[in-house]
Amino acid sequence: MRLTLRIWRQRGPEEPGAMTEYQVDGIVPEMSFLEMLDQLNEHLILSGEEPVAFDHDCREGICGACGMVINGQAHGPERTTTCQLHMRHFSDGDTIDVEPWRAAAFPVVKDLVVDRSAFDRIIGSGGYVTVPTGSAPEAHATPVPKPVADTAFEHAECIGCGACVAACPNGSAMLFTSAKVVHLNVLPQGAPERESRVLDMVETMDSEGFGGCTNTGECAVACPKGIPLTAISTMNREFLRAQLRGGRKG
Amino acid sequence: MAATGLIMLAYLLAHLLGNLKIFFGAGEFNAYAHWLHVIGEPFMHRDWVLWIVRVGLAASVVLHGVAAYQLSRRDLAARPQGYQHQRRRASYATRTMRWGGVILGLFVVWHLLDLTTLTVNENAEPGHPYENVVATFSTWYGNTIYITAMLALGFHIRHGFWSAAQTLGAGSPRRDRALKTAANALAAVLTCGFISIPIGVMTGVVS
Numbered sequence: 286m287r288l289t290l291r292i293w294r295q296r297g298p299e300e301p302g303a304m305t306e307y308q309v310d311g312i313v314p315e316m317s318f319l320e321m322l323d324q325l326n327e328h329l330i331l332s333g334e335e336p337v338a339f340d341h342d343c344r345e346g347i348c349g350a351c352g353m354v355i356n357g358q359a360h361g362p363e364r365t366t367t368c369q370l371h372m373r374h375f376s377d378g379d380t381i382d383v384e385p386w387r388a389a390a391f392p393v394v395k396d397l398v399v400d401r402s403a404f405d406r407i408i409g410s411g412g413y414v415t416v417p418t419g420s421a422p423e424a425h426a427t428p429v430p431k432p433v434a435d436t437a438f439e440h441a442e443c444i445g446c447g448a449c450v451a452a453c454p455n456g457s458a459m460l461f462t463s464a465k466v467v468h469l470n471v472l473p474q475g476a477p478e479r480e481s482r483v484l485d486m487v488e489t490m491d492s493e494g495f496g497g498c499t500n501t502g503e504c505a506v507a508c509p510k511g512i513p514l515t516a517i518s519t520m521n522r523e524f525l526r527a528q529l530r531g532g533r534k535g
Numbered sequence: 536m537a538a539t540g541l542i543m544l545a546y547l548l549a550h551l552l553g554n555l556k557i558f559f560g561a562g563e564f565n566a567y568a569h570w571l572h573v574i575g576e577p578f579m580h581r582d583w584v585l586w587i588v589r590v591g592l593a594a595s596v597v598l599h600g601v602a603a604y605q606l607s608r609r610d611l612a613a614r615p616q617g618y619q620h621q622r623r624r625a626s627y628a629t630r631t632m633r634w635g636g637v638i639l640g641l642f643v644v645w646h647l648l649d650l651t652t653l654t655v656n657e658n659a660e661p662g663h664p665y666e667n668v669v670a671t672f673s674t675w676y677g678n679t680i681y682i683t684a685m686l687a688l689g690f691h692i693r694h695g696f697w698s699a700a701q702t703l704g705a706g707s708p709r710r711d712r713a714l715k716t717a718a719n720a721l722a723a724v725l726t727c728g729f730i731s732i733p734i735g736v737m738t739g740v741v742s
């Protein structure tokens with residue numbers, strides 16, 4: 286396949302950026318989107334140009350490092366991560382636009398790389414459970430009913446890639462934050478910090494400059510892990526409950 | 536947003552039921568309009584209930600608008616640089632919440648000038664609400680303004696009711712379908728119900 290790529294190039298955080306056009310040839314359908322970019326970068330390096338910077342790590346859809354907006358869609362046309370998106374979803378002669386996540390809370394570091402440490406600060410403010418350190422706890426010490434375990438797991442699937450923020454017209458981080466809150470708040474292990482967790486994580490989320498939720502549902506459409514939109518409503522319920530109970534206890 | 540929206544929604548349901556009395560003749564409609572002034576008597580003085588409702592509604596409209604403005608500012612600031620490759624996003628009702636809301640706000644002003652203060656209603660006479668409604672819908676612009684606004688209302692509620700349920704934490708995977716159906720039903724009932732009145736006048740059923 287022969288493709289035309291239009292990629293956002295930006296040398297540094299304060300530099301101006303622009304869409305830059307490249308031609309790539311010899312792309313086969315089995316390649317992943319990142320392998321296609323690898324091939325472009327090899328050509329750029331050989332011709333003495335700066336390669337396109339992009340984030341990636343596991344390349345198997347579990348770490349959440351990779352992420353770019355492909356033809357206006359976070360992670361491209363399939364419900365998966367960019368590393369697991371294959372070139373068979375494109376055809377010979379296509380023009381593909383590649384841009385970084387766009388959000389005030391995710392400033393561009395270089396080209397397609399954005400700084401997502403705002404997510405780390407949200408996690409740091411409440412996305413954990415307090416446990417005594419020492420030997421591993423006995424697996425049956427705290428029984429968890431199967432439906433509860435299933436709900437927790439469904440929300441624990443979030444890999445923190447940031448596609449929800451990138452896709453949301455308001456640059457809101459509600460789906461990410463709610464996935465983390467619901468994951469821990471439904472489990473008995475998360476109960477001691479149930480109120481403080483949701484209040485602190487929402488407060489951090491707001492202070493990081495993410496937008497507000499208007500329930501457009503774009504986040505859940507873009508999520509490569511299928512986090513359900515109803516997570517947001519559940520978090521709102523947890524938030525109201527925590528406020529009614531007089532705020533932080535944990 | 537959600538609380539004030541739901542207050543206005545509850546009012547609209549009551550307002551619609553009241554308005555539909557127009558199909559039972561001038562006597563019944565005007566008597567209903569008169570009763571609105573004397574609700575609660577003798578416990579309440581004349582017009583007290585009316586003014587309590589008016590103040591509550593005015594506060595809701597203003598707070599809803601202020602909250603919408605603040606939310607929109609925050610949302611626009613959260614994406615200072617947009618995407619070069621634009622895609623059409625979300626449903627029509629969802630995308631038009633802001634402009635739809637502005638249209639509804641302007642409509643409320645016109646509506647008050649038209650049928651409450653009678654300022655812009657050329658053939659109106661104070662104390663004859665039935666006749667004034669017929670006068671409004673005997674002009675092409677009256678029909679156009681009301682029907683356009685009611686279509687905008689339908690879209691605003693279609694997204695707004697469901698959205699309010701999410702905001703208040705009432706959404707869940709099990710209830711999602713029921714909430715969406717309720718939002719569509721409320722939107723359809725209010726839009727069709729209110730539009731039936733200009734149509735009634737235009738077709739001569741109400742005259």
Ligand code: HEM
Pocket residue numbers: 498499500536537538539540541543544547596599600603604607629632633635636637639640641691692694695696698699700702
């Ligand atoms: C002054 C005129 C109005 C303006 C400027 C306005 C604007 C808005 C905006 C910007 C939103 C948030 C958009 C979103 O969630 O995507 C909204 C939501 C809403 N509106 Fe309005 N609107 C107006 C009138 C009304 C009226 C007359 C009603 C009552 C029927 C109403 C009911 C609602 C409801 C229930 C919501 C959802 C609240 C939530 O998401 O929590 N609005 N409005």
Ligand code: FES
Pocket residue numbers: 340341342343344345346347348349350351352366367368369
């Ligand atoms: S590189 Fe790890 S999810 Fe794509």
